[in-house]
Amino acid sequence: MANKIVIALDVMSGEAGAEAALEGANISLGKNPNLYFKLYGDEVVIGQYLANLPKLKQQSSIHHTDFIVSMTMKPSQALRKGRKVSSMWQAIASVRDGEAGGALSAGNTGALMAMASICLRTLRRIDRTAIAAIWPTLKGRTIVLDMGANLHVSAQNLVEFGFMGAAMARIIFKTKTPKVGILNIGEEEMKGNEDLKEAASVLRDSGMPLDYIGFVEGDGISKGLADVVVTEGFAGNIALKTAEGTARQMGTLLRDAFKSSWLSRLGYLLVAPSLKILRKNLDPNNSNGGVFLGLKGIVIKCHGSSDSLGFAHAIDLTASMIKNDLVNEIRNDLNVYYKDHDVIEDQKATVTKKVPAMNNKEV
Amino acid sequence: MANKIVIALDVMSGEAGAEAALEGANISLGKNPNLYFKLYGDEVVIGQYLANLPKLKQQSSIHHTDFIVSMTMKPSQALRKGRKVSSMWQAIASVRDGEAGGALSAGNTGALMAMASICLRTLRRIDRTAIAAIWPTLKGRTIVLDMGANLHVSAQNLVEFGFMGAAMARIIFKTKTPKVGILNIGEEEMKGNEDLKEAASVLRDSGMPLDYIGFVEGDGISKGLADVVVTEGFAGNIALKTAEGTARQMGTLLRDAFKSSWLSRLGYLLVAPSLKILRKNLDPNNSNGGVFLGLKGIVIKCHGSSDSLGFAHAIDLTASMIKNDLVNEIRNDLNVYYKDHDVIEDQKATVTKKVPAMNNKEV
Missing domain, CATH: 3.40.718.10 (Isopropylmalate Dehydrogenase)
Structure with a gap:
């Protein structure tokens, strides 16, 4: 998949269901043939829609998950029940593991942020995403x-x-x-x-x-x-x-x-x-x-009720962030700034963290 | 002035000047002949406009002041320079002294709130206006x-x-x-x-x-x-x-x-x-x-750039608040509530006040 922009798509978690997500991916693919999608969700449902979207079928792989994080779950619940097994977590994990350049989900924002923070971790010196x-x-x-x-x-x-x-x-x-x-x-x-x-x-x-x-x-x-x-x-x-x-x-x-x-x-x-x-x-x-900033990977939140055009736009945005290497753009800025501002860095160490404790050993 | 609704109008402080304020008063007077205006500002300027507004001239009195609070003054500056002598302060003071039912100004919001808080004081048990x-x-x-x-x-x-x-x-x-x-x-x-x-x-x-x-x-x-x-x-x-x-x-x-x-x-x-x-x-x-709530008197803030129709609307609102006795409506509610909630009242006493210290001896 040389030169391909690989997007991990949480197909199932949005209010509009799999159809809007997959048709959106198909629209974006029509404009940008370099896209490749890793589709996370119920393989039977996804398979049914892909039967009618041959181009997308060719430029994607299905990754079956049984568990979908619901829109009403608290972040803590979503983590307890959906960690590792949910479409949302697995889409994010594929970014962590270098299999995708970025993840996109229309699901529960709080759960997505919690999972992204724990799975990808924050960039060094970033206190809050x-x-x-x-x-x-x-x-x-x-x-x-x-x-x-x-x-x-x-x-x-x-x-x-x-x-x-x-x-x-x-x-x-x-x-x-x-x-x-x-x-x-x-x-x-x-x-x-x-x-x-x-x-x-x-x-x-x-x-x-x-x-x-x-x-x-x-x-x-x-x-x-x-x-x-x-x-x-x-x-x-x-x-x-x-x-x-x-x-x-x-x-x-x-x-x-x-x-x-x-x-x-x-x-x-x-x-x-x-x-x-x-x-x-x-x-x-x-x-x-909604672009999540401060993580060691790209995660984008699509409106919960997005239709196919909304998904297509969010996918284009995700592709642009991957192509232009958003994470390294931020990382480089932080490196430049904090080298010149050690005093402020010392002050920062005293800030009490309210976010889940994270291990920021490496950038 | 039995049955009259008396409004203290800070004529000069808004961005649009005296003309918008006075024409607004004239419009409101056309709809509600029970209104009477105490006009605070430069008597020469006000007098010139009133020459063309005979109805308003009949239903108003001019109260000359030399000092106008500017839109860019800090509240502390406005208080230092404009206390007692400004059109803004005097309009508010006429409410305190029972000469007007309510005051209206299109001037500097911070200064108006500071002057109103100090001149009229807050209602008993109200921590913040x-x-x-x-x-x-x-x-x-x-x-x-x-x-x-x-x-x-x-x-x-x-x-x-x-x-x-x-x-x-x-x-x-x-x-x-x-x-x-x-x-x-x-x-x-x-x-x-x-x-x-x-x-x-x-x-x-x-x-x-x-x-x-x-x-x-x-x-x-x-x-x-x-x-x-x-x-x-x-x-x-x-x-x-x-x-x-x-x-x-x-x-x-x-x-x-x-x-x-x-x-x-x-x-x-x-x-x-x-x-x-x-x-x-x-x-x-x-x-x-903008209606100031929590004071022992009615003060209304008009948009700084209000035209005559904007003033007329704010004047109608002021008249309605006076006629329906807004201050006593709030005071009665607080009396009813706090009689039944002495525990909360005790807790409230520990709240640190950040507003200027006020003497709330009587309601």
Whole structure:
């Protein structure tokens, strides 16, 4: 499989079932014949769908598992019952074992993060892993992290999120020094708590390949002020879901308006072709994929209710992260930074870990 | 001035200046002849505008002040320079002195909250004041608090926010037991930190006139799941501004789509009348007004950039809060609750106050 990009696909764990995952893989394969899929799940179910997807059948292998992590399981339960035996674990383990370049799942986010952290482990000097989302904005797209992996973080965690987000931005946006901002309740330097101010001062003077632009408010994300916006997971998750809710609210009101009279129905027919851009900008499929950052391997979370197009987009994203070697991009940054910042490294050693204890002996 | 609703209007502090404030007052007066305004600011400027607004001139008095709190002043600066002498302080002081039923300002939020807290003081047993916003949703409107007055709060603070929000909801939505939810990163009871879980359990069993419905996610606000959504100020502020940003982003994309071809321009003409509902739902003027809760008087914050219609809406809201005696509604709830919950009151005494020390001898 020379030059192949191998993706471990957890076929069964999403709400939409195996069909959306497999058809999504088939769509991506149509665009990128270098893909190869390791498919984890029930072999009978997968086999049935593959019978109708001959191209994918040729570019994939089936890896049977009996156990599927449900969407309602607590991470601890998922680990107890699904470690080693679940499609989710095995997809991640194939990344650890070098059999796949990255893993993709639409399953239970908490379980996926727990399994990924334990199976792949975090990169040396990374205290907290983060989930990065790609957000459609007026100027293009912005990476926002963390989306809920960590409810409370330190200044140092935020700094690391900035480095990791910038590494991802360099790959996705093809820019050498991505603009990085910190989410806050005001743009003025005096706003927010001490952790935010400390993280701001470290990022400003880090000397790393990023352009720290200061604090960004909630509406600064959609304005596209930054390539990367850093925040702790509670506010990040609330912001993401609030934006999704607001977009859905407007979409509903808009549809109601178009349907409200014969004149507006006629008007809609004339306007419809131009609305494509709006629809494309707001289609969650086009920004589908939460990238787990800080692990010794690539793991991507697809929206739980993704359809085949949503899966295809998340697969394209996974392929791009594998091809551009996201993990080494981050690892190299951390090596450069911490060689020059031994003092901060000493401080970091005193941080109390709340994540499961991990053995970070080797990078 | 029997039966008059007297509003102390800080005319000068907003970004749009005196004109928007005074024209807004004139619009509200047209709808509600019971209003009377005490106008605080530069008497020459105010006098010039009033010359063209004879009705308002008749139903108002001018109170000259030399000092205007600027939008960029820190709260501490505003207090040092503007205490007693600013239009903002004097408007609030007239509420304290019983000369007005409530104060309204479009000025610097931090300064307004600091002045209101010191001038009016907090209600007995209230540890933290909060800013409540009224949010347009698919089902109507939802009150969300806190919008940024407090970055970190305790479980007990969240419970008090729930009580205060419910009191405000009973007035605005004319419902006896408003639905109250707590903003969280998931609806499941196990989600979020310990403070959220503790606040949830207290609100569920409080026996107060509210219907606790559980945790609400970011997109649950726009779905209209609750009448009141409670959160700490950081996430609340981020959520509000993210929603505003997303609405603006969609509005911009929509306008671009309508303008993109002759066909779509024609279509827009046919659709335009039906778009009124959408525009009304999303017009920030229609949800203008941050209500300060927990003080011994009514203070409302108008958007800094409000136009006359925005002011008119905030004035209507202020009048409604005065007429329905918001402060006593909250005070009565607290009296009922704390009489039955002396244990919690004892615990509360140990909370370290981070707000300026206040003298809460009398309710």
